[in-house]
Amino acid sequence: MRNSGLYIPEPLARPGEPPRFNHLDFGTAGAVRRPDVDESAGNLRDLPYALIRVLDDDGAARGRWDPMLRPETMLKGLKAMLLTRQFDERLFRAHRQGKTSFYMKSTGEEAIGAAQSMVLGDKDMCFPTYRVLSWLMARGYPLLDLVNQIFSNAADPLKGRQLPILYSARDYGFYSLSGNVGSRFGHAVGWAMAAAYKHDGSLALGYIGEGTTAEGDFHEALTFASVYRAPVILCVTNNQWAISSHAGIAGADGTTFAAKALAYGLPGLRVDGNDFLAVWAATTWAAERSRAGLGATLIELFTYRAGGHSTSDDPTKYRPADEPAHWPLGDPIDRLKRHLITLGEWDGARHAALTAELDEEVKIAVKKAERVGTLGKSKPKMAEMFEGVFKVPDWRLLEQRRELGILDD
Amino acid sequence: MTEMSMIGALTSALDIKLALDPDVLVFGQDVGYFGGVFRVTEGLQQGHGLDRCFDTPISEGGIIAIAIGMGAYGLRPVPEIQFADYILPAFDQLVSEAARLRYRSGGEFWAPITVRSPYGGGIFGGQTHSQSPEAIFAHITGLKTVIPSNPHDAKGMLIAAIEDDDPVIFLEPKRLYNGPFDGRYEQTLRTWAGHPAAEVPEGHYTVPLGKAATVRVGADVTVLAYGTMVHVALAGIADSGLDAELIDLRSIVPLDIEAIVASVKKTGRCVILHEASRFGGFGGELSALVQERCFYDLEAPIERVCGWDTPYPHAFEWDYFPGPARVTAALRRVMEPA
Numbered sequence: 077m078r079n080s081g082l083y084i085p086e087p088l089a090r091p092g093e094p095p096r097f098n099h100l101d102f103g104t105a106g107a108v109r110r111p112d113v114d115e116s117a118g119n120l121r122d123l124p125y126a127l128i129r130v131l132d133d134d135g136a137a138r139g140r141w142d143p144m145l146r147p148e149t150m151l152k153g154l155k156a157m158l159l160t161r162q163f164d165e166r167l168f169r170a171h172r173q174g175k176t177s178f179y180m181k182s183t184g185e186e187a188i189g190a191a192q193s194m195v196l197g198d199k200d201m202c203f204p205t206y207r208v209l210s211w212l213m214a215r216g217y218p219l220l221d222l223v224n225q226i227f228s229n230a231a232d233p234l235k236g237r238q239l240p241i242l243y244s245a246r247d248y249g250f251y252s253l254s255g256n257v258g259s260r261f262g263h264a265v266g267w268a269m270a271a272a273y274k275h276d277g278s279l280a281l282g283y284i285g286e287g288t289t290a291e292g293d294f295h296e297a298l299t300f301a302s303v304y305r306a307p308v309i310l311c312v313t314n315n316q317w318a319i320s321s322h323a324g325i326a327g328a329d330g331t332t333f334a335a336k337a338l339a340y341g342l343p344g345l346r347v348d349g350n351d352f353l354a355v356w357a358a359t360t361w362a363a364e365r366s367r368a369g370l371g372a373t374l375i376e377l378f379t380y381r382a383g384g385h386s387t388s389d390d391p392t393k394y395r396p397a398d399e400p401a402h403w404p405l406g407d408p409i410d411r412l413k414r415h416l417i418t419l420g421e422w423d424g425a426r427h428a429a430l431t432a433e434l435d436e437e438v439k440i441a442v443k444k445a446e447r448v449g450t451l452g453k454s455k456p457k458m459a460e461m462f463e464g465v466f467k468v469p470d471w472r473l474l475e476q477r478r479e480l481g482i483l484d485d
Numbered sequence: 486m487t488e489m490s491m492i493g494a495l496t497s498a499l500d501i502k503l504a505l506d507p508d509v510l511v512f513g514q515d516v517g518y519f520g521g522v523f524r525v526t527e528g529l530q531q532g533h534g535l536d537r538c539f540d541t542p543i544s545e546g547g548i549i550a551i552a553i554g555m556g557a558y559g560l561r562p563v564p565e566i567q568f569a570d571y572i573l574p575a576f577d578q579l580v581s582e583a584a585r586l587r588y589r590s591g592g593e594f595w596a597p598i599t600v601r602s603p604y605g606g607g608i609f610g611g612q613t614h615s616q617s618p619e620a621i622f623a624h625i626t627g628l629k630t631v632i633p634s635n636p637h638d639a640k641g642m643l644i645a646a647i648e649d650d651d652p653v654i655f656l657e658p659k660r661l662y663n664g665p666f667d668g669r670y671e672q673t674l675r676t677w678a679g680h681p682a683a684e685v686p687e688g689h690y691t692v693p694l695g696k697a698a699t700v701r702v703g704a705d706v707t708v709l710a711y712g713t714m715v716h717v718a719l720a721g722i723a724d725s726g727l728d729a730e731l732i733d734l735r736s737i738v739p740l741d742i743e744a745i746v747a748s749v750k751k752t753g754r755c756v757i758l759h760e761a762s763r764f765g766g767f768g769g770e771l772s773a774l775v776q777e778r779c780f781y782d783l784e785a786p787i788e789r790v791c792g793w794d795t796p797y798p799h800a801f802e803w804d805y806f807p808g809p810a811r812v813t814a815a816l817r818r819v820m821e822p823a
Contacts (some may be wrong), residue, residue, distance in 0.1 A: 201558075234591040244590035256581045262547055263582070266554020266562075273510070273536060273560070280554075292574070296547030303542060361689035464588040465627050467595070467650045469740040470695070479596070 085215035085324035091392060095402040099329075102404055105129040106138025109359075113365040117343050123357075124334035124344035126380060129405075130353035134245040135414035141357040150412060153194060153352050154422075155430065156214035157409050162435045163219065165384075166442060167226055171387045175450035176226050178240045182207040184350070184382030184400065185315055187408035190214045191355040192281060192311075195363060196249065199278040203251045203264040205285055205313060206241055207381075215248045218439035227445050229316035236456040237464070255403065256282055258293035261310065265300045268308035268372075279307040279366045281359075286333050286376075287318025287326045294336075298374065302340040305371035309362045312336075313349065313373065316416040320394040337374035349379030350408040353415070382404070458482050489685040490677045492662045494636035495525045495601075495787040499563065501689050503533040506561060509647060511538040513548060513565030513601075522567060522601060523662055549575035549600065554581050558595040559645055569604035569656060570616045575595055583652040584627030598729050599646040603659035604632075605713050605760050606797055607666060607807055615797040617712075617761035622654045623737050623770065630654045631736040634661065634715040635682030638735055641692030649694060658712035666795070667711060667720035668808035695739035699748070703730035706754035708821055709745060711735060714758040723810025729756075729816060737767055742747035745771070746778045754819045760807060763791035788815040 082413070088096035108126045111119065130142050144231045164181040171179040182189070189208035193215055196202070202211055212222070224231040226240040234244060244252035251260060251267075264282030271278045284294055289312055301308050312333040316323050326333075337344030347358040355377065362373035382400040416422035448454055459482050462473045469477075489497060502509045511526060517540035520527030529538040541548050545566055552562040566572045572579075579600070587595035606615035620628040629651050634638040639657070646653040660666045664676045677683035700715060705727045710718045711734040722729040730748050734741065749755050755775050757768040769791040775787055790807045798805055 185786035234589065242589070244593045246590075246593040252586060252594050254581065254585070254589065256577065259550070259577055259582050261559060262550025262578070266551030266556075267558045268554075269551060270555040270558035270560045272559075273555075292546055293550065294679065296544050296550060299544060300544050300547050300551050388643045464592050465588070466629075466739075471742055 085329055087322040087324065087395065089396050089399065090205055091394065091396055093396055095396045097402070097404050099372055100404070101127070103127040103129060106139065107134035110140035110361070113361055114368060114370060116136040116355060117341050120151070120343045121338055122344055123338060124332050125183055127346050127348055128354050128358055129348040129351055131205070131351045131411050131415055134416040135351055135411065137415065143352060143353055145353065145356065145442040147186050147416065147419060149194070150416055151421070153190045153214065154409065154412050154416065155434070156190040156193070156210050156433060157352070157412070159213045159434045159437070160190070161184045161409060162431065163213070163222070163438050166435070166438045167223070168387065170226070175446070176228070176240050177451055178387055179226065179475060180206045180241050180386045181383045182209045183404070184474050185313065185379050185408065186210045187352040187355050187412070188313060188349050188377050189224040190380065192359045193249070197278070197282060197358040198249065199276065201249050201251055201267055201278070201280050203260040203267070203280065203282040204253055205257070206253060207313065207315070210242070210281060212243065212245060212248055212250055212260040215246050217245055217439060218443050223441050223445035224448060227450045227454070228450070229445065229449040229451070230456055230458055231445070231448045235460040235464070237460070258288040258291040259291045261297040262300065264310065265297045265306050265309050267305035268301070269304050275388060277367065279309065279363060281309040281311065283311045285312055285318060286312055286314035286323050286328065287321060289336065290326050292386070297338045298336070298342065301372035302342055307366035307370045309359065309366065310372055310374045312376045313379060314376050315379045317381045317385070317391070317395070319385045319389060321477070332376060334374060334376035342374050344374045344376070346376045346378060348405055349377035350405045350411060352408060352412045380403070382407070486684045487687050488683050489640070490663055490683070491636045491639045491657070492523060492525055494640035494685050495643055495657065496527060496529070497685065497687070498640040499526065499529055500532065501530060502563070502644060502647050503537050505689065508560045509563060510555065510560055511557065511563045511565070512541050514541055514543055514567050516540060516565050521565065521711060523659065525601070526565070539724055545571055545575040546578055549578040549583065552598045552600070553578060553586065553596045556598045557594045558614065561597050563599045563601060563647055566600060567652040568614050568700055569602040569618050570613045572602055572618065579622070579628065579652070579654070580625050584625050588627060595650060596652045596755070597650045599643070599649070599653045599655050601643070601655045603662070604656045605658045605660055606802065607660040607670070607713060609799065610798040611801050612796040615671045617759065618762055619656055619737055620765060620767040622631060623767050628654055628738065629694060629736070630656065630659065630738045632656045632712040633735060634658065634712055634733050635665070635680070636677055636685050637682045637690055638692050638698070640685055641690050642694060642735065644689060645691040645694050648691065653694070656712070660713045661716070665716045668717035668806065669720060692735070695765065696735045697741035697743055697744040698733045699730065699744070700733050701729065701731040703728040703751060703752070705729055706756060706816055707732060707748040707752045708756050708758065708816070710758040712760070714760060717809055718758055718812055720809035721816060724809055724813040725816040727816050727820060742774060745775065749775050749779040750782045751795065753782050756788045756812070756815045756819055758790045758807060758812060760792050763789055763795045764794045765790055768812060785819040785821070788819050790815045800810070
């Protein structure tokens with residue numbers, strides 16, 4: 077149905093049609109070469125077009141990118157991913173029960189935050205998108221603080237000022253989130269430039285979605301990262317969907333997002349984002365390269381947004397309802413679980429027990445937060461509305477506080 | 486004390502902060518080796534090192550984004566935007582990020598950046614080198630917006646801005662860089678030589694942000710102005726023969742409301758000046774504040790003398806620029822008996 081000469085890209089399948097992914101080449105686990113971290117960017121120009129995979133379809137780790145992790149490390153990652161999944165399920169339901177105004181799940185993308193959080197150190201800073209809750213889970217951020225933030229209640233660490241899930245957790249290497257997509261990508265570069273200036277050996281990691289690579293912020297950040305050889309890892313989480321816009325609307329059909337690195341003279345890695353081991357390995361490679369003073373790497377984390385964009389979205393309106401179940405690279409939790417079972421380090425019974433245990437932890441945190449109060453039933457003291465605009469409130473804010481009837485402390 | 490032009494005073498402020506605080510970094514387009522298109526950063530790279538004062542890509546959004554990231558880390562970046570007319574690609578960074586970071590993060594992160602940018606007309610710069618965007622920043626809560634009118638204040642306020650923990654938009658009246666321009670464009674141009682406010686301490690000092698200065702004490706009418714218009718106001722007042730009180734706001738956020746109210750209550754009349762176009766300009770806010778707080782002291786309607794609501798027109802530089810004749814006319818209007 078072409079009415080004019082104007083081309084508009086469309087996905088291969090819409091609601092009611094069978095899911096199709098045959099426009100994508102997934103390669104083979106273990107097939108991609110692993111260059112030395114000090115290889116010049118000019119010799120890495122094939123990598124953005126390949127897909128780094130470690131775990132194969134049978135749960136075995138393949139090839140030179142296998143990070144050879146100890147089972148305890150993988151189990152820690154699995155636990156962080158599983159906790160994220162259980163938390164998302166329960167808090168999504170809390171929204172449906174009217175306990176908060178908004179929620180966004182990370183479902184299908186849990187390997188990314190978990191692996192990268194574990195690879196990077198305490199002094200490193202990530203500049204998150206709203207789907208890397210597993211970063212915080214891997215670092216043991218208190219569940220109660222998360223739920224209090226989501227409920228915007230009296231114990232909300234962000235003092236009732238921010239939309240649910242737009243967390244900030246400086247001590248956990250997690251920069252302040254915002255609903256404006258992309259606008260922190262350059263902050264990661266600035267932070268990394270500051271770290272380089274201070275010679276502190278730390279690095280920054282920025283996230284951006286594939287849809288947001290069309291914003292100027294993305295290109296500005298890559299330009300500065302390249303020019304100043306900033307110790308930063310710049311990640312494009314390509315989860316195939318930006319609300320209802322398929323990746324083709326962001327320019328995916330003619331190239332890869334990793335390949336955007338080439339124009340900036342940076343290495344670009346394209347990684348199976350549902351493969352905990354591949355994410356781990358690629359992040360380690362980029363971190364070692366940055367810490368060696370060799371600058372930035374762009375990593376495309378190739379994944380799939382298994383849920384809706386947010387609680388305000390219904391993805392069955394624009395993509396086949398069963399598309400998530402058919403994503404060829406599977407589910408990140410299932411794949412790491414299978415690998416651990418293959419190694420003899422895990423089994424179905426223990427997995428079920430861990431799932432129940434984590435769900436119980438979440439349930440307890442939600443109950444505790446509910447005792448403080450859900451949205452509208454409890455809120456931080458009103459004076460907080462006027463604090464933090466400036467370091468010291470000016471006369472306008474003090475007058476307006478009084479106008480609202482808040483007495484001076 | 487040393488006599489300095491506004492450029493020299495600004496350079497001195499940056500030089501001192503670079504020397505005293507290793508966390509201060511200066512960067513922007515052409516500011517490094519070359520020293521800036523207006524020469525404000527001349528010699529700083531040579532004096533303090535390549536990594537203390539450096540060139541950036543032509544990317545205002547990128548410049549402010551990296552400044553915020555550096556500021557959140559703990560540095561005190563002083564980015565330059567070459568002309569205030571070019572700041573708009575960075576608007577999202579200033580509004581959605583710099584101004585909000587402290588608030589939305591519950592105080593975990595903040596952006597102690599000072600964004601220097603030359604603004605204003607009177608230089609035949611046409612519509613892309615002459616604009617006065619202060620009102621659009623004043624409207625954004627979380628940003629401080631300040632505008633010095635002489636070398637002494639420029640140095641003291643720039644040091645204060647760099648030492649401030651909130652983001653500061655530091656607008657430099659480029660028509661005043663080399664001399665106190667009073668709008669009499671047909672006369673021989675003056676330099677800062679011999680001007681009392683060009684006597685500048687050589688070392689570190691601050692002029693606090695949020696404190697206005699009474700440039701001329703008077704009884705008949707209060708004139709509120711900032712930047713280049715402070716000097717235009719003096720010329721307009723002289724021509725009017727009136728005993729006007731002139732307040733140089735210096736900082737529009739935070740605003741010295743006490744100084745404004747005290748003066749208007751004394752004189753009972755108020756004329757507001759700015760180069761920026763009138764509709765929605767900062768004069769509207771000033772007028773509302775004066776009306777709210779001084780209504781029963783006012784003897785006449787408040788007057789505004791501003792740029793016209795057109796883009797800044799090249800051939801009509803002096804028809805657009807709110808010069809002393811328009812100031813004098815406004816002063817006479819507010820003095821007419823009701």
